[in-house]
Amino acid sequence: MNIQEYISSGIVESYVLGLADEAERAEFEEMCTRFAEVRAARDAFELSLEQHALAGAVAPPAHLRETILQQFVAEPAVNINGGAPVVQLRPIRRSPISMAMRYVAAAAIVLLAGSAALNVYYFKKYREYSQRYDQLVARQAELALNNKAMQTRMGGYERTIAGLTNPNMAKIYMDASAVPGNGSPAPGSQATVLWDTRTKDVYLMVNNLPQPESGKQYQLWAIVDNQPVDAGTLHMDEGRMMVKMKNIPRAQLFAITLEQEGGSPTPKGPMYVMGKV
Amino acid sequence: MGITLTYTEQELVSLLRNRDNKAFAYLYDNYASALYSIILQIVSDAELANDVLQEVFVNIWRRIEQYDTGKGRLFTWMMNIARNASIDTLRSRSYQNSRKNQSIQENVDTLPVTDINQPGIDTIGLRKVLEQLREEQRTLIELAYFKGYTHEEIAALEQLPLGTVKTRIRNALIQLRALLK
Numbered sequence: 001m002n003i004q005e006y007i008s009s010g011i012v013e014s015y016v017l018g019l020a021d022e023a024e025r026a027e028f029e030e031m032c033t034r035f036a037e038v039r040a041a042r043d044a045f046e047l048s049l050e051q052h053a054l055a056g057a058v059a060p061p062a063h064l065r066e067t068i069l070q071q072f073v074a075e076p077a078v079n080i081n082g083g084a085p086v087v088q089l090r091p092i093r094r095s096p097i098s099m100a101m102r103y104v105a106a107a108a109i110v111l112l113a114g115s116a117a118l119n120v121y122y123f124k125k126y127r128e129y130s131q132r133y134d135q136l137v138a139r140q141a142e143l144a145l146n147n148k149a150m151q152t153r154m155g156g157y158e159r160t161i162a163g164l165t166n167p168n169m170a171k172i173y174m175d176a177s178a179v180p181g182n183g184s185p186a187p188g189s190q191a192t193v194l195w196d197t198r199t200k201d202v203y204l205m206v207n208n209l210p211q212p213e214s215g216k217q218y219q220l221w222a223i224v225d226n227q228p229v230d231a232g233t234l235h236m237d238e239g240r241m242m243v244k245m246k247n248i249p250r251a252q253l254f255a256i257t258l259e260q261e262g263g264s265p266t267p268k269g270p271m272y273v274m275g276k277v
Numbered sequence: 278m279g280i281t282l283t284y285t286e287q288e289l290v291s292l293l294r295n296r297d298n299k300a301f302a303y304l305y306d307n308y309a310s311a312l313y314s315i316i317l318q319i320v321s322d323a324e325l326a327n328d329v330l331q332e333v334f335v336n337i338w339r340r341i342e343q344y345d346t347g348k349g350r351l352f353t354w355m356m357n358i359a360r361n362a363s364i365d366t367l368r369s370r371s372y373q374n375s376r377k378n379q380s381i382q383e384n385v386d387t388l389p390v391t392d393i394n395q396p397g398i399d400t401i402g403l404r405k406v407l408e409q410l411r412e413e414q415r416t417l418i419e420l421a422y423f424k425g426y427t428h429e430e431i432a433a434l435e436q437l438p439l440g441t442v443k444t445r446i447r448n449a450l451i452q453l454r455a456l457l458k
Contacts, residue, residue, distance in 0.1 A: 029348060046350045046353045049457065068334045
């Protein structure tokens with residue numbers, strides 16, 4: 001829009017007569033500072049309006065003059081009593097906002113900024129501690145697990161010692177050298193059967209057996225009247241602990257063979273150790 | 278009324294800001310009639326207009342610091358004070374008079390029509406000029422300038438699109454300027 005169009009759009013009259021809205025007023029005031037033509041158009045309309053108003057003036061009742069002017073004589077007297085007259089040097093457009101409110105607002109802004117900064121700070125802290133907490137929980141769980149494993153092992157060893165020291169426990173030493181025929185595949189092999197003479201429960205303790213290849217498992221046999229009876233398979237991860245096997249009421253020999261994992265109904269694999277009751 | 282300007286507007290404003298009583302007397306002598314005419318055109322009641330004129334001079338006295346010479350002439354500023362005070366008075370009056378049952382819309386319908394038709398009022402000031410406008414334009418200026426309704430309110434009252442209201446008021450104002458010259 002060029003300036004002439006703007007001037008002749010009716011905005012000048014709208015502004016001067018107080019009919020323009022806030023946005024229009026702001027724009028017009030801006031245009032006035034930028035364009036002398038706009039200012040000149042405003043001045044011209046104002047002047048014609050003023051002349052018209054003065055020409056069409058209607059005199060108010062004469063007594064009003066005294067009443068009105070009297071008020072202004074009275075008002076400054078109040079100021080003089082209070083000291084120097086209060087002369088405001090600048091137009092105060094936003095006078096309803098008191099100084100106190102300004103301080104309150106300023107304080108509120110400062111507090112808000114401070115609060116925001118603290119929020120950031122504490123959030124960082126929170127994340128840091130949250131991470132540390134997670135780490136601690138993980139470690140605690142790990143320790144609890146280790147502890148449980150240790151207790152299991154301890155229990156095993158306690159039972160082992162109890163078994164070894166139990167006077168009712170018969171100890172049958174099985175040895176590679178006792179293996180008949182072609183002999184043991186691992187000559188240094190040794191294992192001990194602990195046989196509770198009262199309950200007939202059989203426990204096995206490995207002294208020395210090679211780690212079986214994967215898919216294979218050691219199996220204990222009780223030889224009863226020349227017939228092999230399954231006495232259970234052995235898990236090597238139990239270590240040197242005494243492991244409870246099956247209940248065997250009577251037997252003359254005990255032997256260990258290497259079988260397919262899960263055990264076999266009859267011994268098929270090579271014999272590693274054997275011992276007489 | 279022969280007005281002889283003895284002060285420039287600048288001088289007058291700075292004297293008024295210094296609470297110079299003579300300057301106020303000068304202001305009254307030179308502008309009270311013009312302002313009274315504007316008040317009368319809006320409130321249309323002489324008793325009421327007397328009260329409003331007092332209020333207007335009190336406002337000028339109290340708010341002269343707020344007058345910004347860069348934004349227009351002193352008279353324009355005073356004229357707008359007179360217009361606003363008149364409309365405020367009219368509204369509070371019509372509110373008090375019609376508290377019982379009317380909505381704002383009814384006030385608009387009842388008040389202006391009787392006022393406009395009152396003999397004498399439309400022969401002074403802007404109203405006289407308005408007589409030369411078309412009926413529809415006159416109604417809009419009546420509502421906007423003399424009743425102080427916003428364009429939105431007028432659009433609702435007249436059941437016209439806001440854009441139409443704005444355009445018609447602008448066109449009426451352009452004609453008004455031509456008529457004032």
